[in-house]
Amino acid sequence: MKAVVTVTGKDRVGIIAMASAECAKYGVNIIDISQTVMKEYFAMIMLAELDGMTVDFAAFADSMKLTGEAWGVDIRVMHEDIFNSMHKI
Amino acid sequence: MLNTTDILETIRMIRDENLDIRTVTMGISLFDCISDDPERLCTKVYNKVTKCAERLVSVCEELERTYGIPIVNKRISVTPLSYIGAGLSPSGFVKLAKVLERAACELGVNFIGGYSAHVQKGEILGAKNLIESIPEALSETTKICSSINVATTKAGINMDAVRQMGEIIKETAYLTRDKDSIGCAKLVVFSNIPEDNPFMAGAVHGMGEPDTVINVGVSGPGVVAVAVKEAGDCDFSLLAETVKRIAFKITRVGQLIASEAAKRLGTPYGIVDLSLAPTPAAGDSVAEILENMGLSRCGTHGTTAALALLNDAVKKGGVMASNHVGGLSGAFIPVSEDRGMIDAAKAGTLTLDKLEAMTAVCSVGLDMIAIPGDTSAATISGIIADEISIGVVNNKTTAVRVIPVYGKGVGESAEFGGLLGYAPIMPVKEDSCERFIARGGRIPAPIHSLKN
Known part of the structure; x- marks a missing residue:
């Protein structure tokens, strides 16, 4: 199963390193990544493969959220199907 | 890979614009619970509802986390109780409402709809007694919702029922007067009531529906x-x-x-x-x-x-x-x-x-x-x-x-x-x-x- 990890918030040094280190910690493989900075606003989107994940989905999502909060950014982990449903016919 | 703009649009809708799923409602047929013994009827209804919807709340919570979208309410609709309890007295109906309230609390659902009757052409005994019991039932429960269908395009309007519902609404308002007459917020009078509506207070599980069903x-x-x-x-x-x-x-x-x-x-x-x-x-x-x-x-x-x-x-x-x-x-x-x-x-x-x-x-x-x-x-x-x-x-x-x-x-x-x-x-x-x-x-x- 694949999930979309979004990181949004104020830009600062090390956000990508932080998010990818967290993914690696739980055995989550990042298969695609894109990021943009608009003014000071940072938005990163990662497509992650969860098949080798060492914890359950909720634990991973919660941990990412908490780590994000400590960094002052919003991290959401969502099943890719919600985006596929909404934006593809 | 998905388009970045699309992904951010979804996130914005959920985070800033209150996008949510209002309700996942499980419809449950109670026809197999009918019994001429009121005690047995109540037991069967409680057992069926709690068994069928046992995982409703936990599955919805699981979906909320997986897809990142809030599901605001988890609800149940049942077969209109005027049919299921057709032989009950008004006090028997109140008892049935309390049994369903207990089931709702046990399951953690927000509302149960189906304290209902279809009377567009007239009232069967069960409908008459259920309607009579509405003020008491709604004042003694918090999660039970009632709906009465008084008209259809095919049948016309039962004006006797319309007159009676005016009185029932007044009485319900009086019995829940300490809470701004909130009982009336759980009571709705319909024409052409749908059989698969997931929204309250009018959700019922219709006659032509399967044994259980999920409506969103x-x-x-x-x-x-x-x-x-x-x-x-x-x-x-x-x-x-x-x-x-x-x-x-x-x-x-x-x-x-x-x-x-x-x-x-x-x-x-x-x-x-x-x-x-x-x-x-x-x-x-x-x-x-x-x-x-x-x-x-x-x-x-x-x-x-x-x-x-x-x-x-x-x-x-x-x-x-x-x-x-x-x-x-x-x-x-x-x-x-x-x-x-x-x-x-x-x-x-x-x-x-x-x-x-x-x-x-x-x-x-x-x-x-x-x-x-x-x-x-x-x-x-x-x-x-x-x-x-x-x-x-x-x-x-x-x-x-x-x-x-x-x-x-x-x-x-x-x-x-x-x-x-x-x-x-x-x-x-x-x-x-x-x-x-x-x-x-x-x-x-x-x-x-x-x-x-």
Whole structure:
């Protein structure tokens, strides 16, 4: 199963390193990544493969959220199907 | 990979614009619980409901976390209890309501609907006793919702039932007077009631439904309001197109959650209800959509046309996004549950008469409207008769959920809390319709009901 990890918030040094280190910690493989900075606003989107994940989905999502909060950014982990449903016919 | 803009749009809708799934409602048939022993009936109902819906809340929570979308309510609808408890006395029905309340608490669901009867042509004994028990049942429970269908386009209007419901609403208001007559917020009078509606207070599990079923009601007025605002002063064709596009996206989320919930619960998937359901929260208002279309306040001239456009575009966008559409499917205009409606009613721009006109072009009816506590039962019946006529003649569902707030009058407001919100008390006409309501009997079905 694949999930979309979004990181949004104020830009600062090390956000990508932080998010990818967290993914690696739980055995989550990042298969695609894109990021943009608009003014000071940072938005990163990662497509992650969860098949080798060492914890359950909720634990991973919660941990990412908490780590994000400590960094002052919003991290959401969502099943890719919600985006596929909404934006593809 | 998905488009970055699309992903961020979804995140924005959920985080900033109150996009959510309003309800996942499990319909449960209780026909196999019928028994001539009231005790046994109650036990069977409790056991069936708690068994069938055992995992409803946990599965919904699992879906919320997996897809990152809030599911605001988890609800149950059951077969109208007038059929299941056809032999019960009024006190037997109250007992059954309490049993269902206990089941709702045990399961952690927000509401159970189905304390209901269909009486468009007349009352079976079960319907008569159930209706009589409504005030007590609703005052002694908090999660049970009641609906009475008093008319259909095919059958006409049962005016005896309309008269009686005026009295029942008054009595319910009195028995729940310590909480701003909140009992009436859980009681709705229908014409052409749908059998698969996931929304309260009118959810029932119809006769032609499978043993259990999952129906989902979507939400998203905030998302539509932002899209309409961003569309600017475009012409009506583009405005309708904007609403259609956004309704498609909202409904696709409902479709995803409905099919996933059904799969995980091992229950057939029924329908997605394409309704725009507001909440009292800021930025989650149907009135705000209409105002963003160019009205300085909801309720002013042009409101009915704006609502007609909105309602139609929501359906057109939604219907392609879902493989089965049903329930009420349209924009809701519950006054106490919509911040913009509340403000417009307070300002005096949105009146009962305007709301009645608006219900001719949208779903569902005069909904969550607080009226003075001293309004007579006959006047309430008159309000019901007018609204129900709109449904019967126009071959659509209409409903009335008015709250005559005991001890309060125009200028005051009623506080219901949570999703039910708060409402300014709106004036009703002083002149009487008592002689009209007292006639009794049935208003015949309209000529265009004869289609065969």
